[in-house]
Amino acid sequence: xLLVYPPPFHETFEASTFLIxxxxxxxxxxxxxxxxxxxxKGFFSQVVCLxxxxxxxxxxxxxxxxxxxxxxxxxLRKPVPDLLSLDDAVQHSHxxxxxxxxxxxxPGETILLLCPGPxxxxxxxxxxxxxxxxxEMSPIGQVLDTREGIFGELHQVRTPWPRGEIYGAxxxxxxxxxxxxxxxxxxxxxxxxQRIEVRTPGTLTILPYGKRLQAMVTAQEAIVRTAKEExxxxxxxxxxxxxxxxxxxxPHYKAQLTQTKQVWLQAEDIRLLDVxxxxxxVQIHTLQAKGTPLGIELSIPMSRLLxxxxxxxxxxxxxHFYQAVSRCDVIRYDSLAFELGLNEIRWQQVSSDTVCxxxxxxxxxWGLEREYSPDAQRLCxxxxxxxxMPSANRVIVIDPGHGGEEFGAKAPDGTPEKALNFHLALGIxxxxxxxxxxxxxxxxxEDNEKTLAERVKTAQEAGGHLLLSLHHNALxxxxxxxxxxxxxxxxxxxxALPFARCFQNVLTNxxxxxxxxxxxxxxxxxxxxxxxxxxxxxxxxxxPEDAERCLDPKHQNKVIQAICQGIEQxxxxxxxxxx
Numbered sequence: 382x383l384l385v386y387p388p389p390f391h392e393t394f395e396a397s398t399f400l401i402x403x404x405x406x407x408x409x410x411x412x413x414x415x416x417x418x419x420x421x422k423g424f425f426s427q428v429v430c431l432x433x434x435x436x437x438x439x440x441x442x443x444x445x446x447x448x449x450x451x452x453x454x455x456x457l458r459k460p461v462p463d464l465l466s467l468d469d470a471v472q473h474s475h476x477x478x479x480x481x482x483x484x485x486x487x488p489g490e491t492i493l494l495l496c497p498g499p500x501x502x503x504x505x506x507x508x509x510x511x512x513x514x515x516x517e518m519s520p521i522g523q524v525l526d527t528r529e530g531i532f533g534e535l536h537q538v539r540t541p542w543p544r545g546e547i548y549g550a551x552x553x554x555x556x557x558x559x560x561x562x563x564x565x566x567x568x569x570x571x572x573x574x575q576r577i578e579v580r581t582p583g584t585l586t587i588l589p590y591g592k593r594l595q596a597m598v599t600a601q602e603a604i605v606r607t608a609k610e611e612x613x614x615x616x617x618x619x620x621x622x623x624x625x626x627x628x629x630x631x632p633h634y635k636a637q638l639t640q641t642k643q644v645w646l647q648a649e650d651i652r653l654l655d656v657x658x659x660x661x662x663v664q665i666h667t668l669q670a671k672g673t674p675l676g677i678e679l680s681i682p683m684s685r686l687l688x689x690x691x692x693x694x695x696x697x698x699x700x701h702f703y704q705a706v707s708r709c710d711v712i713r714y715d716s717l718a719f720e721l722g723l724n725e726i727r728w729q730q731v732s733s734d735t736v737c738x739x740x741x742x743x744x745x746x747w748g749l750e751r752e753y754s755p756d757a758q759r760l761c762x763x764x765x766x767x768x769x770m771p772s773a774n775r776v777i778v779i780d781p782g783h784g785g786e787e788f789g790a791k792a793p794d795g796t797p798e799k800a801l802n803f804h805l806a807l808g809i810x811x812x813x814x815x816x817x818x819x820x821x822x823x824x825x826x827e828d829n830e831k832t833l834a835e836r837v838k839t840a841q842e843a844g845g846h847l848l849l850s851l852h853h854n855a856l857x858x859x860x861x862x863x864x865x866x867x868x869x870x871x872x873x874x875x876x877a878l879p880f881a882r883c884f885q886n887v888l889t890n891x892x893x894x895x896x897x898x899x900x901x902x903x904x905x906x907x908x909x910x911x912x913x914x915x916x917x918x919x920x921x922x923x924x925p926e927d928a929e930r931c932l933d934p935k936h937q938n939k940v941i942q943a944i945c946q947g948i949e950q951x952x953x954x955x956x957x958x959x960x
Contacts, residue, residue, distance in 0.1 A: 382410075382442040382450045385791040386923070387858075392457045394541045395859035399428045400440070400454075401923055403793040409443040424793035424925035426862045431458040464545020467570050467577040470498045477547055480566060480583035482631025488590040489556040490628070494518070496548050496568040496579060503571040504548040508585060509564050511554070518548035518568075554587060561587040583631070593637065594626040595658060596651040603650035609633040614903045615644060616910075619753055621686045623658055624651070625704075638688055638703040639734050663687055664708045665736060670726060672717025675750075676765035679726070679740065683760055686753045693749055693910065694875045698740045698764060705736040722768035744768035745954075746876045747846065748912040765912075770846060770952065773818045777948055778845035780906060781806040781823060782852040785830025790855035790922045792932055798922060799828065801931055802851045805919070808941035809849075813948065833905040841911055847880070847951060848914035849944065850906040853931060854897075854921045862923035867895030871916040873907035879954075880913045884947040891943035893930060894920055913951075917944070 384402040391398070404410050406423040419425040429438065435457055442450040462473050475481070477497035486492055494506045496518060505515035563584040570577050598618045606612035609630050618624070624646070628635035632648045669680045683705075692699040709728045722744030729737045744766040752761045781802040783789035789798030803825075810821040822843040824836040831839075840848045854869065856862050868888045872881035881899050889896040897918070907914050919940055920927040930936040 382452055383795055384452060385793060385795050387456060392459050393858040394459050394461060397428055397430050398456060398858040399426060399862050401426050401793050404442045405444055407445050411441045413439055420925045422929055424928060426923060426925050428861050431456060433458050433460050461541045462543040464497050464499050464543045466499055467572055467575055470570055471577060471579055473497050474579045475582055478581045480581055480585060482583040484583055485586040485588050485629040486554055487588050487627050488554050488558040491551055491553045494550050494552055497543060497545060498548055498570045499545050499572050505569045506550050507567050510561060511564060515569060516550050516552060518550040520546040521549040558587050560589045595654045596624055596626050597654055598622040598650060599652045600650040604647055606645045609645045612645060616690045618688055619686060619751060621753055621755060622688050623685055624688050639732060662704050662706055664706045666708045667711045668709060668726060669713045670718045670723060671715040672721045676763050676769045677718050677721050677723050679762040681760045682758060684758055693746055695745045695879060696742045698746060698749060700738045702736045704734055707736045722766035742766055749910050775819050775952060776843055776845045777813060777819055777821045778840040778843055778848045779806045779809055779821055779823050780836050780850040781825055782850055784825050784828055787830050790853060792922045792928045793925060796932060798853045801853055805851050805941060809944055812941055812945045837909055845912050848909055848912050850916040852916060852918050854918040856923045866921050866924040866927045867897035868920060869897035869900055869918040871900045871902050871904055871907055873903055877913045877915055880951055881915045883950050884915060884917060887943045887947040892939050
């Protein structure tokens with residue numbers, strides 16, 4: 382008997398988990414005396430319900446000769462935090478109250494204060510020196526959890542919604558508030574004739590009205606989000622980008638891009654400037670477009686690197702430049718740019734501080750590179766189109782997911798996902814390089830651990846024309862592994878969607894897998910802009926029938942052939958467009 386999931390001493394907040402493993406083919410298998418029917422290969426997958434606290438399971442394998450093997454397993458269902466009393470609220474305030482960290486806000490800004498408490502409690506909040514009277518708070522209601530059951534460990538519940546209430550109140554900082562550092566936020570809770578006060582772990586600092594700090598990005602590519610930690614990822618800011626800061630929350634800074642648009646940056650990615658830059662707005666006067674062996678180069682002079690966001694559609698690149706003013710009178714094209722698929726470039730001042738550039742193409746976009754030269758004071762954008770793809774020496778980058786100490790999911794027989802991913806990657810490399818015109822680069826060529834950033838760097842340094850990341854899927858606790866199966870293809874940029882659809886179609890048509898769908902998701906390997914990038918989930922290792930197929934050499938060859946067929950189809954579409 383082999384039990385591959387859950388691991389020893391497993392803990393979860395969920396009301397159920399599942400047991401995955403294998404027994405000798407033909408053997409009987411029981412969990413707490415309930416007999417299950419393993420697959421022909423002896424694989425089993427069974428949901429088990431969990432009570433609060435420790436749950437004991439006895440697994441028995443009864444082999445054809447009558448011999449038995451027993452395995453005992455303890456799973457701890459961690460209690461969901463109770464907010465049934467005022468003491469509970471105090472105990473869990475370090476998790477659910479806000480602010481958790483020291484926070485800086487502007488006068489005139491509206492903030493949301495949060496405090497945990499029991500149901501039917503009366504809760505008020507007060508900011509010292511700022512509010513003469515407490516403000517009453519209301520329950521905010523439970524946040525709906527809509528996470529899909531994919532990427533098992535990634536989607537496990539970390540901080541569950543408590544039994545009780547989270548109370549909230551919007552508070553606007555008066556515009557005439559003077560700078561005030563490190564104000565404490567206090568909550569008063571009343572329930573069943575009891576009263577208790579809670580002071581938040583973090584403090585509130587009121588920043589000088591209208592005064593903005595300026596910062597420069599020091600990371601090669603700074604992480605940009607719509608919210609400080611769990612917000613959606615946006616186009617990374619390049620090293621040298623200057624931004625205005627209007628607030629902070631712990632190790633995160635809030636940057637003001639326009640009058641209505643704010644984003645969040647990590648403190649480790651920026652450096653505060655002692656002397657602010659003047660002027661804060663940059664005028665954009667001219668633009669030049671020319672064809673090069675690497676694609677269509679758009680050259681934009683600017684005195685300093687502006688924060689910008691990029692949207693790449695199949696035949697359109699749209700860029701918003703912030704703190705910018707358009708004075709663009711001249712756009713110069715060369716003939717090769719048109720031959721490679723450029724239609725036209727248009728500028729528009731969409732607001733008083735935002736300029737939008739739109740470049741349209743007659744051939745589908747295959748990626749975009751950015752580079753800023755401080756000496757030349759010029760931002761260079763290189764757009765690759767299908768019309769600029771080479772007819773030979775096409776570079777395919779295959780990323781075998783996981784590796785080294787990072788095993789990924791495990792099949793019921795204990796085969797780690799990393800081994801399956803690597804086996805398929807080698808098969809694709811052999812098959813494609815036997816076909817003249819292709820070079821295949823692997824992001825790891827042995828069983829070693831590579832960071833996601835290292836994998837992207839390998840793909841970019843290889844000059845890749847297409848990036849495929851290979852994985853096998855798994856489920857988190859709380860799901861039924863017998864209902865989730867099939868292949869899925871993930872993408873992020875719109876220009877990669879046709880590629881995702883192509884691979885999903887060939888995989889579902891050429892293998893026995895069900896169609897789990899094409900999925901938009903902000904995954905690291907899919908956020909690559911320099912080439913089309915998709916992530917393939919090639920079956921669920923938590924579903925016994927899928928797992929059996931994934932381990933079958935004949936099926937593996939079908940998957941390899943299907944992926945190779947998908948690669949060929951992608952480039953044939955490009956040949957047709959550019960003919």
